[in-house]
Amino acid sequence: MTDTIFKRLQESIGDFKPRPQQQQMSEFIAKTMQRPPQQRVAVVEAPTGVGKTLAYLSGTIEAALTNKKTLVISTATVNLQQQLIQKDLPQFSAALEEPIRFVQVKGRRRYLCPSKLTQLATQPEQQTLDIGVDEKYQQALHLAAAKQMLSEWDQERWDGDRDSRRDKVHPDLWHQISTDSEGCAAKSCTFYLRCPYYKLRREMAAAQVVVANHDLILSDADLGGGLVLPNPEEVLFVFDEAHNLPRKALDHAAKALNFIQLYQTTETADSVLKKIPSALAFRQHDFGYMLAELRKDLPAVMSQLQQLETLLHSDGLVQDLVEKRISEPRIFWNSPLVNAMIIPCQNLLQRANNIYKHYSLLAKWIKEGLEKTQLSNKVGEALLPQVGTVQNIFGYLIDFMALFLEPDQEDRPPNVRWLSVEKVGKQETLVVHAGPMTAAYFLDRSLWSRAFGVVLTSATLRGMGLFHRFRMDAGLYRFNEQHFLAVPSPFNYSDQATLSLPAMRSIPNENQQQWRREVVEKLSELIDTKEATLVLFTSREVMEEVYRQLPAQISRLVLIQGDTLSPKNMVLRHIRQIEAGHGSIIFGMDCFAEGVDLPGNLCTHVIITKLPFPVFTRPIEQAKQEWIIQKGGQPFTALSLPAVSVKLIQACGRLLRKETDKGRITILDRRLLTKAYGRQLLEHLPDYRLVEK
Secondary structure: OHHHHHHHHHHHOOOOOOOHHHHHHHHHHHHHOOOOOOOOEEEEEOOOOOOHHHHHHHHHHHHHHHOOOEEEEEEOOHHHHHHHHHHHHHHHHHOOOOOOOEEEOOOHHHEOOHHHHHHHHHOOOOOOOOOOHHHHHHHHHHHHHHHHHHHHHHOOOOOOEHHHOOOOOOHHHHHHHOOOHHHOOHHHOOOHHHOHHHHHHHHHHHOOEEEEEHHHHHHHHHOOOOOOOOOHHHEEEEEOOHHHHHHHHHHHHOEEEEHHHHHHHHHHHHHHHHHHHHHOHHHOOOOHHHHHHHHHHHHHHHHHHHHHHHHHHOOHHHHHHHOOOOOOOEEOOOOHHHHHHHHHHHHHHHHHHHHHHHHHHHHHHHHHHHHOOOOOHHHHHHHHHHHHHHHHHHHHHHHHHHHHOOOOOOOOOOOEEEEEEEEEOOEEEEEEEEEOOOOHHHHHHHHHOOOOEEEEEEOOOOEOOEOHHHHHHOOOOOOOHHHEEEOOOOOOHHHHEEEEEOOOOOOOOOOHHHHHHHHHHHHHHHOOOOOEEEEEOOOHHHHHHHHHHOOHHHHOOEEEOOOOOOHHHHHHHHHHHHHOOOOEEEEEOHHHHOOOOOOHHHOOEEEEOOOOOOOOOOHHHHHHHHHHHHOOOOHHHHHHHHHHHHHHHHHHOOOOOOOOOOEEEEEOOOHHHHOHHHHHHHHOOOOOEEEEO
């Protein structure tokens, strides 16, 4: 089947010529998808230029269509989603015997809730005396914006998708006019047929291919799967840009207890409770006992939260945190502080379980009342989002407690617990965090053990030439080498690019100030003001200092990240400058070191100022280092080197985007030559022609 598809692609796309590496990748995926259940996992590293999108589409489409599964393609960036929807999928579909139906899906919160917007835009202005002038002004702005949006949506001048608006919508306002599944009346809502989200769901039900992003899939998996997307058992997943997946999965797996959020939610719960007897009068014989329980539980939650907060604030560590002497301190199982928190947390968990159970039932009754017209739409649609918020937050609290109260075990990495201070509106609040040290178990349990099939691909999955780190972090340890493939590059690196390592008198981590001055000198010598140059930094402070010290003939051409333009607009301005025949220089950090596509003369020189070693400052990263040491390993070898190897390959990969591209890479960090690990890093870079100076 893959051979047939490539022939048809060649016939339908004028300049398309399948590469051997592309066919190798496609055949490997197709073969893997024929394996038994729970063995259909293919991990493919495919360098730039292989054409991995058409390779994985041709390798998966037959298995998906034959087995009546939905092909879900997940990416880490909006740019790649747009490319899939606007270019790759239309081309691929046109080459098939029967075209396929495809759709882009985002989380429910990216879409307008017409019911909530209508309620906000048509409510009378409140004459509240207890709020300040600033807040009144903000409310007036929100109301005016809501009326404008309602008018545009009602007249079909806007489709209700947040991303399709040209103006910026204030996050607080968007939160008020969007909803989640618990706050949605679904088919009972007045606006169900016109609802942007349900229009999308109807499109998705008819689609054979769905384009999503990692965050949406991980959120769905975290909630058990099947809420936004089909159940994993009905899906063949393709994770493009898969090197980002373990880190994103860790963020989803961690939970937090936010005191202000819980106080506010408990007040909302109490406010809802007062409306229940009249709103659900048709079920009054059912909820007498429930109301009595909730009237005890809600004040008890407030009391337990206050007790827990007082306990925390009496600890010296928390005082240091609040006074900003430290940030994100970890707290440990069996420490005096955690031991003192256990009983209040267990009591809070017991109450949270009760509240979650009762508000879930109230939500069910409201939905039934709307369906059977025992409850007016106006009352039900106003009440349901509030009940849903309570249900959501207390459900999340239960998840947090499961992580926080799980004892450490000898044979597996322990959960990590830490504290932070965060802003909620104008107030600061203490937040307690808990999360697994690795997302491996979460990914395996939620996706790999359940999905019909899985493809994980990226230009960089190996660190120091091995899949080991990705395999461990992504929970793929039960899959042997037959599931992994590193496709060779179609580029002739030694002909297309040089790698230069100029003589530097100082090394960045040994003599920082002297090295910075040298960077300024070298950039002044190296940069050709007539060409397109990308200069990559690992520190904003260094980037800005270097920029300030550059000679005017260079600095006037520099587009620097964090200035007036967004990264996307910096790239657009850069392209306009080059296409107009002028030189242009981008000074950027991480987001420019991967995902930026500047082919041909849009980037002919990449300068990497410093080896992009990861800085492990997050509590989970620190805990992982300690766990490796405890088990007799070396964090530098196990974590830092593979990570810098991947980052360095990604950064160098900005230069060559097509087989006809040419250019040069310069790295201003002599550790590549003076340190043993530097030579190892060089060995695992593509085979650029090395120029030592």
